[in-house]
Amino acid sequence: MEFQYFLPTKLVFGKATINQIGIYAKQYGTKALVVTGKSSSKRSGALEKIVWSLEKEGVKPEIYDKVLPNPTFEEIENGARFAMEVSADVIIGVGGGSAMDTAKGIAFKMKNEGDLAEYFEGKKAQNAVPIILVPTTSGTGSEGNNIAVMTNPKTNVKKGFRNPSIYPKVSIIDPELMTTMPKRITAFTGMDAFFHALESYISLRCQPFTEMYSLKAMSLIAENLEDAYNNGDDIEKRSCMALASNLAGISIGLSGVSALHAMEHPLSSFFGANHGEGLCPIAVPFLKYIKPHIVKKLASLSTIFKINENLSEDEKAERVIEWISNIIYKLNLPQRLEYFGVNKEDLRILTKHVVEFLTHNLSTTPGNLNYEDIYKIYESAM
């Protein structure tokens, strides 16, 4: 048993905790840049509450609401330029993964000159500006780790950037902000959280803490996602999903994701897929393909999904995959790659992209997958 555990972020979890954000922000200065998208933080009321709390505590808010899905280096650089113009002391990211990761990128870029691509390659980084994150979806879990997923517009490579400097100082997880999430977003972000948990659980880097977190996250999702989808106002269900997403986010920060996430990334960068939606058609073929290597792990999940205890290990593993297939169906999520306009002739490009640029995710995936394996999985997802 050998592992490391590190999470220097203070997690503040609970209904209405958003109203305390000013108290935390003022520890880092008097000017805060609030990084968000066009709509979700307004719809949820998060933005209004944040501005109120910041002003109450004497912190001047500047709003930067230009976040787009799947943020690029360029968008992050633009944000950082704005942040420096307004001399922001602290960066507050509010929204889903794109908003939170843009905030991380901006805070990093403010202290680190030069091309972002170089830092992906290991260039030594300075500290970042302090970061506070506020998720308004329950999917990405970015508030619980030091990963910022960004797309390099030159290469179309979408990849997670990891750096110790971009752990949020504080993450405020207020499930009330999630009650206004539309059904479709509840569904695909919930499945993103589920796959974070599952992938870090089967990861070759799984360790005792992430094992606990992943199991708890999957159990919470199994019990609450459908209800949160069908009855979005239920604060208890939303709380459970928010916790699941947070736990799964911490898990991937420590144990990584797998080839499933790697295979989704080019769907987003080439076909504009929503990340959580993009995972769904690949998941079942992926799990079936690597099942021989993870049969014990899959079978161990059977109690979470209330699968009959008297089955063989292999049958239990089968049923777990079936459960996943069913929930994708029940949540009206895409089951085939054609949903994104992918044609058979695109598969070689997607496969090449994974094998060329996302080897780190393959290296933690059981089964030692190569080009042919990835191609076959994509093919089964058509």
Added chain:
Amino acid sequence: MEFQYFLPTKLVFGKATINQIGIYAKQYGTKALVVTGKSSSKRSGALEKIVWSLEKEGVKPEIYDKVLPNPTFEEIENGARFAMEVSADVIIGVGGGSAMDTAKGIAFKMKNEGDLAEYFEGKKAQNAVPIILVPTTSGTGSEGNNIAVMTNPKTNVKKGFRNPSIYPKVSIIDPELMTTMPKRITAFTGMDAFFHALESYISLRCQPFTEMYSLKAMSLIAENLEDAYNNGDDIEKRSCMALASNLAGISIGLSGVSALHAMEHPLSSFFGANHGEGLCPIAVPFLKYIKPHIVKKLASLSTIFKINENLSEDEKAERVIEWISNIIYKLNLPQRLEYFGVNKEDLRILTKHVVEFLTHNLSTTPGNLNYEDIYKIYESAM
């Protein structure tokens, strides 16, 4: 669901990880004070390995091996004076709870003038000198929290001091160092870890993270403590106990202990009891007494202890207490207070002490215990 989670410590877990300590220490300066007791860090070989690793990385070690069980303010002040004389940049605590807590106290005292008692009362504190901890027992879990248990020699009050400044920067948990732990110490430190887990689980401040940690810790202890006791060389068993102790230590840092720990503290300060031993005779009467308030929680542990599923909740709770009573017996730990020389006429003094000085532990204990309750529990432990 409302809670906070914060643990800024890097945990480095695994066999032979002690050899990396110099790499971590040099991040904080060139002079390290190694705080330890007379024997355990020498017996385990920890001290020798630490000195080797520090010197290899260009950090000069100074040894302070004057730690005694149940450290007092005075002992901590003496240590801090020595640390300042040698201009230590980082304080390394190696040993059981007393050594680690003395190290925390020294690091704190170096940056905070005046009487330690005032800081217990809430005097505003500055940062402490960076702390690195190395447990050589699996009981206290002090490497996973910001608590330092100290005794005020004027009042004989033994109490946990909490301050954000005394989170260790790094904790190195090397189970190999625990293979030389004598049977008796394995037993009572193991039960200390068990009660940390159980008490934070039943605590009114229990939250989702500490619930996970406590359950995992109890499960690891149920599966491994007896084997670690009977076969101390087994590195796998030692690893499981080290992890359990660490998880339980994090749990009490976040959710606190209960009246059981409060009732043990005066046994240590008045009767010189070893903390882990002192808990044992009180535990069963305590749990029986508050059982009506925690029957669901106790019953929920029945699977951990492999208790028949078809029993009623109340019967399951009974059996869980029985399991605890049995393990205390099997590990040859004290079952009656008379073991420590406590007489019936001492009980009023002990009770008064708990009610007067340790109210914070009572406030997190289900059942709203008062003087009479505490007295009755002590009485049943005679």
